[in-house]
Amino acid sequence: MISVIQRVSEARVRVAGAVVGEIGPGLLVLLCAERGDGEAQAERLLAKILKLRIFADDAGKMNRSLQDTGGGLLVVSQFTLAADLSGGNRPSFGAAAAPEEGRRLYEFFVERARAAHPRVETGQFAADMQVQLVNDGPVTIPLRVAP
Structure with a gap:
C-alpha cells in the first residue's frame, strides 16, 4: 500500500x-x-501512521504521535499514487x-482506523473529490508498505 501523509492544521473533503469529511489538527492520509x-x-x-512521531513536544521537537495528540485522521482514497510514468508522459495505473x-x-x-483512533473522517471512494488542507510545517511523508 502506498500513502502520502500530511500533517495539517485543518483539512476537508468535498x-x-x-x-463529506473534515478535521482540525491531525493527519491527512492519501491512500x-x-x-x-x-x-x-x-x-x-495504519500502525505505522498512528505511531509516526511528527508532532511537536513541549520542546518543539517532532516527538509526539497522532495517538499522543488525539488529533484527527482524514483518510482519502487516491489510486493515482500508483502512477507509472516509465512509458512516457501519460500515467499508467496498472499497479493499482x-x-x-x-x-x-x-x-x-x-x-481498523476507527477501532484504533477516536477521530477518523473520510473522503468518498471513487468520487470526484476536492481536498482542501493547510499543511502544518509543512510536513509531508510518503510511506509504502510492500506485500
Whole structure:
C-alpha cells in the first residue's frame, strides 16, 4: 500500500460541493491499494501512521504521535499514487488494485482506523473529490508498505 501523509492544521473533503469529511489538527492520509496488497499491509500501514512521531513536544521537537495528540485522521482514497510514468508522459495505473479490491482494502483500513483512533473522517471512494488542507510545517511523508 502506498500513502502520502500530511500533517495539517485543518483539512476537508468535498464531493459535489458538500463537505463529506473534515478535521482540525491531525493527519491527512492519501491512500492507495496496489495489486497484491491485503489486510496485513493495511494493518501495518495504519500502525505505522498512528505511531509516526511528527508532532511537536513541549520542546518543539517532532516527538509526539497522532495517538499522543488525539488529533484527527482524514483518510482519502487516491489510486493515482500508483502512477507509472516509465512509458512516457501519460500515467499508467496498472499497479493499482482493481476497483473492487481497492474499495475493500480502503474500507478495511478505515474500519481498523476507527477501532484504533477516536477521530477518523473520510473522503468518498471513487468520487470526484476536492481536498482542501493547510499543511502544518509543512510536513509531508510518503510511506509504502510492500506485500
